[in-house]
Amino acid sequence: MKEVKTPRKPFIIYVLVVAFIIIVLNGLLFPNIMNKHVKEVDYGTFMTMIDEKDIGLVEVKDTEIVFTDKSEENVYKTGVMNDPQLVDRLHEADAKFQRNVEEQMPIWLSLILSYVVPIAIFILLGSWLSKKMMSKMGGGANSMAFGMGKSNAKIYVQSDSGIHFSDVAGEDEAKELLTEIVDFLHNPQRYREIGASMPKGALLVGPPGTGKTLLAKAVAGEANVPFFSISGSEFVEMFVGMGAAKVRDLFKQANEKAPCIVFIDEIDTIGKKRDGQIGGNDEREQTLNQLLTEMDGFDGSRGVVILAATNRPDSLDPALLRPGRFDRRIPVELPDMAGRAAILRVHAKKIKIADNVDFDEIAKMTAGASGAELANIVNEAALRAVREKRKFATQADMEASVEVVIAGYEKKTRVLSNKEKLQVSYHEVGHALVAAMQTHSAPVQKITIIPRTSGALGYTLQVEEKEHFLMSREELENKIATFTGGRAAEELIFHSISTGASNDIEQATKIARAMIMQYGMSDEFDMVALQNVSNQYLGGDATLACSNETATLIDRKVIELVKEQHAKAKKILEDNIMKLHEIAKYLYEQETITGEEFMEILNRKPEQIEEKPEE
Known part of the structure; x- marks a missing residue:
């Protein structure tokens, strides 16, 4: 879409003109007059x-x-x-x-040059400036001096090169719900004949980077109507009443350009719940009240549709979500495997890429990635191809870019000692071996001991063959055991422990606590929710919903669960210690091995090697 910029009042230009005239008079004209006698x-x-x-x-x-x-x-x-x-x-x-x-000089000349001339200049320019501003203000009550009450919305008009639904992938359900709004803007008579009215507003909710703003622009592109885009933070002003004035001006412009779409991004900035406490932010509450009034007042049959986006829907005021305002709530969730592959194909059209790139394979490796992260992965692949002096991106570039997003770039300047390198090898193979020997674990895709910029000295990449949305108790327990496999290998081989398992400990504890407090997978607590989770789209903020005695018991259960899986991981490694030595030795020499190489070594007959590594 083509943005139409709203012309700003050139008040600063007027000030600069006056200053320039005074400087010229004092620097050139006045000295010449004084020197004439x-x-x-x-x-x-x-x-x-x-x-x-x-x-x-x-x-x-x-x-x-x-x-x-x-x-x-x-x-x-x-x-x-x-x-x-x-x-x-x-x-x-x-x-x-x-x-x-x-x-x-003569007193009369000094008086004229010092007082009369500057005063006359300011009077003349001030009179002209006042007339200019009054003509632009038009005497309207909604206009404020110097544009302080003017809406800062960016206006986009329809164009052939705009964004359409074909540019948005992985959100088929959201596009289907928004298609009805597009059809109403194209054919409003069909809905009027049956007596149906279009929802005045639609709220797009979902995690960051899933394409909420892109969907709103696609609706305007499909409907071929003007599109007003503004962020909720732009309504927040220092002076009370300015935000409300901007809301009035925005809806006034929208009614003048109807049919059109008004999009308010991050609406939770001004739409938070009113707590009624004295001494709160009166400016924000006045802005919210004005927004509620305007949404009640405008005629939806004219074709003005209000779209808003937020990743904190639970913080919005209930008055904003009631029928008649934001009638429709459209979830824009993280894409599934098919959606991720479709998003990768859309972004791959912008770069030169090899014909044999398997987007489905890349989609498997990027479980939980948002549309913005997938776009970044494609761009990283193109950048890597340029660094390697190739004319197009390959499958290897795409896979390497996934690793960059997950673990960061390779840190080639960090050189590990032989002992540290050997310890990291056993640590990573411990993860992989525990995962491979369990029936409900994802297959190992890659193992590496090359340090990364994220701080990891190595990592084990597991990729699910098929996407599933439910996890059983056994699967979660196996994940905890896999996380403890690295520390278990260090204990078994070196009879010592290191700081390398800090992230593993954090992840294992997080899963164990969620199993007991959130998923009801504890025999003692049964199906009782022991915590409340808010801001689910921003990582989730958990708060305890139990007594101190229960919290103590929860801690004990979490420790027991993690210790149980740690012992299971150690038993798996003890039963397969020859394979642990063999794979760790191969990884120590190669630094990076693929999932196929790992399974080939795991399935062949064990070699006779020493049980303890050389120091």
Whole structure:
């Protein structure tokens, strides 16, 4: 879409013009006027006036002498001569020594230049400026001085190169719900004949990066109507009442350009629940009240549709979500596997890419990724292809870019000692071996011990063959066991532990706590929710919903669960210690092995190698 920029009032230009005129007057015109009454004479005339004692004020400079006659009405200047007795003769002639003699001018001229001329300039320009602003304001009550109450909405008009539904992938359900709005804007008569009215507003909710703003622009592109885009934070002003004035101006513009779409991004900035406490943000509440009033007042049959986006729907005021305002709530969730593959194909059209790239395989590796992250993955693949001096991106580039997003870039400058490198090898193979020996674990895709910029000294990548949306108790327990596999390998082989398992401990504890408090997978607590989760689209903020005694018991259960899976992981590694040595040795030498290489070593007959690694 093509943005139409609202012209701003050039008040700053007027100020600069006035300042420029004053500078010119003081720097050029006034000095010239003052210097017009200075008469230049020869040195002989100066000496004659001294002899006749007709010198009033005198200033001896390095290059000239400026003086007046006895009446001090006429100003003269002459050159400097080598005259050592000049000062004595001037003193005998009763001359007065003074600086800036040439600036002495008639009082009437000084008054005019110092006061009358600047005042006249300000009066004339001020009168012209007032008329200019009054004509633009039009006398409307909604307009404020200098545009303070003017809406900052960006206006996009329809164009052939705009965004359409074909540019949005992975959100088929959301597009289907929004298609009805597009059809209403195209054919409103069909709905009026049956007596149906279009919802005044639709609220797009979902995690960051899922394409809520892109969907809103696609609706405007499909409907081929003007599109007003503004962020909720742009309504927040320092002065009370300015935000409400901007809301009024926005809806006024929308009604003038109907049919159109108004999109308010991050509406939770002004739409938070009103708590009724004294001393709150009156400006925000007035802005919210004005928004509620405007949504009640405008005629939806004219074709003005209000779209809004937020990733904090639970914080919105109930009055904003009631029928008649934001009637429709459209979830824009993270894409599934098919959706991720479709998004990758859309973004891959913007770069040169090999014909044999398997987008379905890349989609498997990016479980839980948003549309913005997938776009970043495609761009990283193109950048990697340029670094490798290739003309197009390949499958290897796409897979490497996934690793960049997950773990960061390879940190080639960090060199591990042989002992640390061996310890990291056993740690990562411990994860992979525990995962491979369990029936409900995802297959291992890659193992590497190359340090990454995220701080990881190595990582094990697991990829699910098929996407599933429910996880059983056994699957979650196996994930905890896999996380503890690295520490278990260190204990088994080196009889010591290191700091390398810090992230594993965090993830294992998080899963165990969720199993007991959120998923009801504890025999003791059964199906009782022990925590409340808010801001689900922003990672989730959990708060306890139990007594202190229960919280203590929960901690004990979490510790028991993690210890149980840790012991299981250690038992798996003890039963397969020969394979642990063999794969760790191969990883130590190669630094990176694929899932196929890992399974090939795991399935072949074990080699006879030492049980303990060389220090």
